[in-house]
Amino acid sequence: MKQYLPHKYKLKLQVFQKEPDFGKGIVQLMQLVEEKESLSAAYRQMGMAASKAWKILNRAEQDLGISLIDRSPGGSHGGHSKLTSEGKDLMERYLKFQQEVEDAADAAFSKYFN
Amino acid sequence: MKQYLPHKYKLKLQVFQKEPDFGKGIVQLMQLVEEKESLSAAYRQMGMAASKAWKILNRAEQDLGISLIDRSPGGSHGGHSKLTSEGKDLMERYLKFQQEVEDAADAAFSKYFN
Numbered sequence: 001m002k003q004y005l006p007h008k009y010k011l012k013l014q015v016f017q018k019e020p021d022f023g024k025g026i027v028q029l030m031q032l033v034e035e036k037e038s039l040s041a042a043y044r045q046m047g048m049a050a051s052k053a054w055k056i057l058n059r060a061e062q063d064l065g066i067s068l069i070d071r072s073p074g075g076s077h078g079g080h081s082k083l084t085s086e087g088k089d090l091m092e093r094y095l096k097f098q099q100e101v102e103d104a105a106d107a108a109f110s111k112y113f114n
Numbered sequence: 115m116k117q118y119l120p121h122k123y124k125l126k127l128q129v130f131q132k133e134p135d136f137g138k139g140i141v142q143l144m145q146l147v148e149e150k151e152s153l154s155a156a157y158r159q160m161g162m163a164a165s166k167a168w169k170i171l172n173r174a175e176q177d178l179g180i181s182l183i184d185r186s187p188g189g190s191h192g193g194h195s196k197l198t199s200e201g202k203d204l205m206e207r208y209l210k211f212q213q214e215v216e217d218a219a220d221a222a223f224s225k226y227f228n
Contacts, residue, residue, distance in 0.1 A: 007131055015123045112214075
């Protein structure tokens with residue numbers, strides 16, 4: 001192996017209609033919403049500001065033309081949120097897409113940088 | 115096909131030792147240096163500021179621990195630049211790596227978003 005070859009790689013993958021917006025971050029947020037049934041619990045766990053969470057959700061929903069998360073109003077006990085069926089479908093497709101590309105990238109990285 | 119599925123994807127791929135730095139932009143700059151034998155002609159063609167070109171080169175060279183481009187001083191007729199042998203090797207490996215990952219991503223995108 002040549003000493004100077006890089007040891008790591010980073011892959012960023014986004015799907016979109018007009019502007020790249022739907023990627024690892026929003027998918028992680030959606031996975032936590034599914035688990036916790038709460039958008040605020042989800043972004044808090046990620047250490048993400050509420051304003052950032054709303055911004056990435058609104059931007060992706062606008063670009064994709066669908067609703068990703070059903071939000072119910074907060075109230076004193078906090079809101080209850082869940083993924084829409086289209087949001088869940090999109091998330092699951094993205095996860096399979098990402099897994100397949102990551103597997104290919106791992107194999108190609110070993111091939112060319114080892 | 116479901117109407118709401120995204121039609122496009124974006125892939126970003128970087129190789130590095132400590133901090134992501136070596137990707138499509140620097141490789142395009144290096145390809146132009148190889149073609150034009152001039153760093154300034156290369157960044158001008160990309161519409162890139164000299165300061166940006168030096169910054170991405172210096173950062174990558176520092177992270178990777180190798181020199182990517184041999185720069186000769188400017189003078190009245192402009193400098194003459196060429197890739198180092200290690201830089202050329204790294205660029206060629208990156209291009210093959212990128213091509214293989216893009217091919218896999220094209221196939222996976224068709225599979226999951228069609």
